[in-house]
Structures are given as structure tokens and as C-alpha cells.
């Protein structure tokens with residue numbers, strides 16, 4: 001048995017920034033010459049910690065960073081990030097002030113916000129840089145195609161609005177033949193042509209996330225917006241053959257409690273698991289409050305001493321219980337990997353996603369605030 005330490009709960013997410021560098025270079029290699037990267041670090045860099053990830057990307061020379069909401073942009077600025085930051089999700093009324101104070105670039109698709117920004121820019125006697133978004137088939141944010149010319153005329157009316165880019169977003173990221181994707185790309189090109197006709201000039205055109213920049217780099221414009229692949233995960237399993245990436249995150253803990261129980265012992269809430277043999281049962285100090293999903297109850301595996309141990313019974317808020325009967329020499333304090341590698345075994349976010357009918361994105365960004373992120377490299 002290991003000597004207990006007093007350094008607190010051993011549940012941590014270790015983030016390997018060397019792997020971030022590896023993935024960044026892999027993506028850089030994929031994109032055509034002259035195409036820059038906007039690294040998407042929204043949702044706390046998909047659960048990896050926005051500030052350390054952004055600072056590393058800044059060191060690597062990334063052109064632009066992307067977040068979902070203004071607060072995320074403010075957090076990066078307060079953390080010392082100097083790189084241009086795009087607010088992908090647009091602004092909300094009262095955020096206009098933050099755009100100026102923290103030098104953020106908003107994506108704009110509403111006339112009223114365009115006017116509010118323009119007014120504030122005039123008051124401050126300075127220009128404000130924006131990216132204009134057109135909807136080409138995602139059906140979410142973006143000016144509807146039929147209103148696009150009218151929207152652009154409004155942009156043109158304000159001398160304080162500086163259009164740095166036009167963007168759109170692809171929806172069929174899983175589609176193999178990419179027919180709808182091509183259709184969206186043609187619509188985007190048309191939207192860009194309309195903007196040129198109206199006399200709007202811009203530096204960037206961007207539309208591709210991880211999936212499209214890998215599969216159809218010709219539909220990329222001159223700036224691409226990878227998110228998930230930077231973190232070493234894939235938009236869907238088919239992409240694993242197209243590009244080799246390294247996951248950044250290792251989610252780990254240590255065995256907190258260990259006991260022998262006879263056959264017929266119920267485990268955890270609801271008694272959904274009953275031992276069938278003399279068993280060794282380990283309790284791990286991580287639960288669904290930490291982002292270890294409830295649906296991994298009686299489904300998940302963890303790695304201990306390089307072997308898989310199954311989750312037994314229901315995952316609790318703060319604890320998860322595993323059957324370690326088949327792990328030789330198992331003891332209290334043993335290292336446990338829930339996501340990541342141990343010896344020859346590996347558990348990916350994709351594996352967990354498949355078990356809980358989710359996607360790797362959700363698995364990664366669900367890892368809770370209670371889990372400290374520890375950085376390597």
C-alpha cells in the first residue's frame with residue numbers, strides 16, 4: 001500500500017501541450033499555402049483550459065483565436081492573450097462595450113447590433129472590426145441569403161464598421177460525398193461576389209471547421225477554423241484514417257477505497273449490479289459531477305495496472321465503482337486512467353462517446369470545473 005499524501009483529491013486532467021503542438025502542425029500541413037488558422041478555443045478550449053491552450057497557440061504563431069461568447073474573449077485577454085479573438089456566436093446587447101475595451105472581433109448577423117456597434121464606434125471616434133456571417137445552409141446563425149444584399153448595404157452605410165472577413169458554417173460534416181457541402185460552398189462564393197459588387201472589401205474568407213478542412217480543403221477560403229482536431233479528437237470516426245492526431249487529455253485518479261465482497265453483493269444506488277463471485281471492488285473519487293457520465297454506469301471501463309476494469313453499478317455524483325477482481329496485485333492508491341493511455345491500453349473520448357450515445361466534443365467539454373487541469377510541455 002502506498003503512503004497517503006495530503007495533497008488533496010488525486011482526480012486530475014493532465015493536458016499535454018506538446019500534443020497540441022503536434023496537432024497544430026498536422027493541421028498546418030493539411031491546409032493549402034496561404035491559408036491561415038483560426039484556432040477554436042470556445043467552451044474553455046473544449047474542456048482543456050482556454051488560457052493555457054491559447055497562450056501555447058499564440059507561441060506557435062496562430063493567426064486568430066475563436067470563442068463562442070464575449071466573456072470567453074475577456075477571459076483570454078485577462079490571461080494575457082494578445083492574438084486577435086473572434087466571437088463566433090456574436091454579441092448580446094450589453095456586450096458592445098466589451099468589444100471595444102478588450103479588442104474583440106464580433107461575428108455580426110443582426111442589423112440592430114451592427115447599428116449599436118457603429119454608434120459606439122462613432123462615440124469613441126474609432127473603427128470597429130467585424131466578421132459578417134451569411135447562412136448558406138446551416139440554418140443557425142447568419143444572415144438569411146435573401147436578406148444578405150440589404151444587410152451589406154447597411155454595413156456600407158457606416159464608415160466606422162470595418163469588414164475584416166465574411167464567413168459561413170458547414171452543416172454536413174459527416175457527409176462522405178459532400179454534395180450539400182459543395183452546394184453551401186457555391187452559395188458562399190455567391191455571397192462573397194455580392195459583397196464585392198456592393199463594394200465591401202475584406203481580408204479573410206472562412207467557412208471550414210476540422211471536418212471540412214480535412215476532407216475538402218478546397219472549400220476553405222483563406223482562414224480555417226479547427227476546434228476538435230487541435231485537441232486530438234475527431235469529428236467522427238471516419239476521420240481517423242485521414243489524419244493522425246494525439247489526444248491532449250489524460251483524465252486520471254487513484255483508487256480511494258478497496259474491499260473484498262462475497263457473491264450476491266449489491267453495488268451502488270439502485271443495486272443495478274450484483275457480484276456473481278468473490279470480488280474485489282474499488283471506489284474511485286470521480287463521478288458525474290466531474291463529467292464522468294452517468295450513462296457509463298455498468299458500461300464504462302477504466303485502466304488500472306495497464307488492464308481494463310469495468311464500471312459496476314451506477315456512477316454517483318462524486319464516486320465511481322469498478323470491479324478489479326481480475327487485476328493482479330491491485331491496491332489502494334493505484335493509478336487509474338479514465339480517458340487516455342496506460343501501458344498498451346487506451347480509452348479515447350470517442351470510445352466513451354459511443355457508449356453514452358454522445359460525441360467526443362461533449363465528453364471533453366463536460367469534464368467539470370472541480371477537476372484541476374495540469375499542464376505538461
Ligand SMILES: *Cc1c(COP(=O)(O)O)cnc(C)c1O
Nearest residue numbers: 040088169209210225226227228
Ligand atoms: C465550434 C466551431 C468550429 C470548430 O468546429 P470543430 O468541429 O470543433 O473543428 C468552427 N466554426 C464555428 C462557427 C464553430 O462554432
